[in-house]
Amino acid sequence: MRNLFRIYLEKPELAGVALLILLAILFDARSGGAFLSADNLRGMLGLLPEVGLVSIGVTILMICGEFDLSVGSMFALTPMATSLLIIADVPTFVAILLGLLIAAAIGFINGFITLTFAIPSFITTLGMLFIVRSLTVVISGGFPPLLPDELATGIFTQFVGPGGLFRASFVWFLVIALAASAMMAKSNLGNWIRATGGHLEAASAMGVPARRVKLFCFILCSMMAGFGGIIQVFRLHSPLPSIGDGLELQAVAAAVIGGTALSGGIGTVLGAIVGALLIRVIDNGLVMTQVDANWFKFAVGALTIFAVVSNTWLRRTARRMKVEA
Amino acid sequence: MTAPLISVRQMHKWYAGVHALKGVNLDVQAREVVGLVGDNGAGKSTLIKILSGVLRPDKGEIRIEGDRVEIASPKAAMRLGIETIYQDASMVPTMSIARNLFVGREPLRFAVGGIGLIDHERMRRESMKAIGDVDLHLRSPDALLAELSGGQRQGVAIARAMHFKSRVLILDEPTNHLSVKETTKVLGFVRGLPAQGVTGVLISHNLHHVFESCDRIVAMARGEIVFDKPTAETTVAEISDFL
Numbered sequence: 001m002r003n004l005f006r007i008y009l010e011k012p013e014l015a016g017v018a019l020l021i022l023l024a025i026l027f028d029a030r031s032g033g034a035f036l037s038a039d040n041l042r043g044m045l046g047l048l049p050e051v052g053l054v055s056i057g058v059t060i061l062m063i064c065g066e067f068d069l070s071v072g073s074m075f076a077l078t079p080m081a082t083s084l085l086i087i088a089d090v091p092t093f094v095a096i097l098l099g100l101l102i103a104a105a106i107g108f109i110n111g112f113i114t115l116t117f118a119i120p121s122f123i124t125t126l127g128m129l130f131i132v133r134s135l136t137v138v139i140s141g142g143f144p145p146l147l148p149d150e151l152a153t154g155i156f157t158q159f160v161g162p163g164g165l166f167r168a169s170f171v172w173f174l175v176i177a178l179a180a181s182a183m184m185a186k187s188n189l190g191n192w193i194r195a196t197g198g199h200l201e202a203a204s205a206m207g208v209p210a211r212r213v214k215l216f217c218f219i220l221c222s223m224m225a226g227f228g229g230i231i232q233v234f235r236l237h238s239p240l241p242s243i244g245d246g247l248e249l250q251a252v253a254a255a256v257i258g259g260t261a262l263s264g265g266i267g268t269v270l271g272a273i274v275g276a277l278l279i280r281v282i283d284n285g286l287v288m289t290q291v292d293a294n295w296f297k298f299a300v301g302a303l304t305i306f307a308v309v310s311n312t313w314l315r316r317t318a319r320r321m322k323v324e325a
Numbered sequence: 326m327t328a329p330l331i332s333v334r335q336m337h338k339w340y341a342g343v344h345a346l347k348g349v350n351l352d353v354q355a356r357e358v359v360g361l362v363g364d365n366g367a368g369k370s371t372l373i374k375i376l377s378g379v380l381r382p383d384k385g386e387i388r389i390e391g392d393r394v395e396i397a398s399p400k401a402a403m404r405l406g407i408e409t410i411y412q413d414a415s416m417v418p419t420m421s422i423a424r425n426l427f428v429g430r431e432p433l434r435f436a437v438g439g440i441g442l443i444d445h446e447r448m449r450r451e452s453m454k455a456i457g458d459v460d461l462h463l464r465s466p467d468a469l470l471a472e473l474s475g476g477q478r479q480g481v482a483i484a485r486a487m488h489f490k491s492r493v494l495i496l497d498e499p500t501n502h503l504s505v506k507e508t509t510k511v512l513g514f515v516r517g518l519p520a521q522g523v524t525g526v527l528i529s530h531n532l533h534h535v536f537e538s539c540d541r542i543v544a545m546a547r548g549e550i551v552f553d554k555p556t557a558e559t560t561v562a563e564i565s566d567f568l
Binding site for chain 2: 182189198203
């Protein structure tokens with residue numbers, strides 16, 4: 001029992017990984033090998049970076065003990081701003097940077113309000129969800145602006161790797177995921193993020209600049225969501241003001257399925273990716289095995305509840321264990 | 326005579342209309358162990374939170390060896406050599422012993438602007454040494470705080486303070502929730518502080534604990550210091566009258 005708890009704290013994503021492998025085998029067998037075919041993997045991995053980036057940002061923020069419900073809206077506002085700048089003849093690269101800067105600013109406001117007025121980030125960012133979505137629609141003028149045909153979308157969308165298995169966005173995703181993972185596991189900043197979420201008062205008393213750590217996580221989360229949105233818009237070649245609707249909850253679901261604790265302090269970047277991938281696998285696998293695709297949300301919902309129940313049960317068991325020791 | 330190690334002068338603190346500290350004056354000499362006693366709400370916690378940088382005073386000054394200092398954050402207190410151990414809230418249960426010992430002061434392999442990669446090897450090695458130095462025997466620096474008993478956790482907190490060469494160790498109710506055996510060990514450690522060149526301030530509800538391990542006893546009531554005598558010149562009964 002003691003070991004099980006240890007494994008959960010150190011590798012909270014393990015159950016998710018096991019489930020992922022199980023489902024992949026199941027879907028592959030049921031679809032007669034079509035599920036793990038190169039064509040299908042290409043489709044699935046092409047979509048992963050967009051949701052995956054959002055999940056990583058949300059997970060890191062949750063580890064430090066806060067929430068962001070405005071990521072779905074940021075997923076739309078950032079590429080909308082970038083698109084409008086490109087249409088106004090700003091160089092693409094600069095437009096992307098400015099878009100991300102706006103995302104950073106919104107993340108800062110989320111954090112600043114939450115920390116200054118000591119209110120739940122759940123509420124701050126719920127408000128921001130509406131504000132940012134509204135801003136997106138207003139600046140779009142009500143319908144998607146037209147991106148120029150010669151836009152350099154290839155930096156995210158061209159197929160690379162053996163047999164053209166991945167889109168370039170997947171490489172971006174991989175690099176960012178590795179950097180985020182290294183930050184959480186190997187840097188002092190990662191240690192501070194975990195400590196801040198694990199026990200805020202203790203972390204502060206031990207000299208961790210908890211307020212600045214939280215602000216950083218809010219900003220990072222918002223920028224990750226914005227970047228995911230930019231990748232999606234470049235793939236679709238159209239900045240729809242409605243994209244990312246409901247994504248905030250999917251990202252929280254991915255984080256939780258990947259083992260992140262709602263109370264903070266526990267979670268990994270790999271868990272976020274596993275969670276996001278599991279959601280994609282369920283989505284795609286249901287189609288490939290010809291199950292009615294309307295069961296998708298049912299499955300994700302059931303999995304989320306199951307993940308939280310089992311995580312909470314583990315922690316409660318651990319607490320009882322401690323009293324006996 | 327040299328200036329006291331810590332000198333608090335005319336310290337005031339208000340919380341939303343409550344006058345928690347009413348012009349407190351306190352000197353702590355180097356290598357002395359002071360016991361701070363008093364009822365709940367007497368102001369002990371407020372006073373030590375100011376010394377450890379968690380709270381800022383509204384009025385008054387702090388001198389360290391005669392020099393006026395501002396303790397603006399826990400980090401600033403640590404830089405002055407003041408380490409604080411709280412009853413049971415001073416550690417992160419979901420992190421390893423090594424990470425807890427060094428959080429906020431991790432040994433880095435290289436860093437830009439204070440952020441960098443942790444030297445895990447060195448951190449684990451120094452953790453084992455720090456734990457051994459306070460006579461605590463734990464099998465691995467990778468064990469999680471949540472896996473330890475209350476006494477072991479307090480031991481890790483003490484190891485943390487000692488490892489960073491604190492000059493002043495403040496212990497806020499360190500024996501709460503501890504078994505009798507563990508309590509004896511912590512009190513023995515407090516008594517041994519001067520021998521290691523460390524000055525101690527022990528906050529406790531328990532007068533017997535204070536008598537057992539302190540050179541001098543200071544009692545607070547209603548935000549003021551009402552009693553201050555060497556342990557040898559007083560009795561439990563005498564102090565009880567002041568509380």
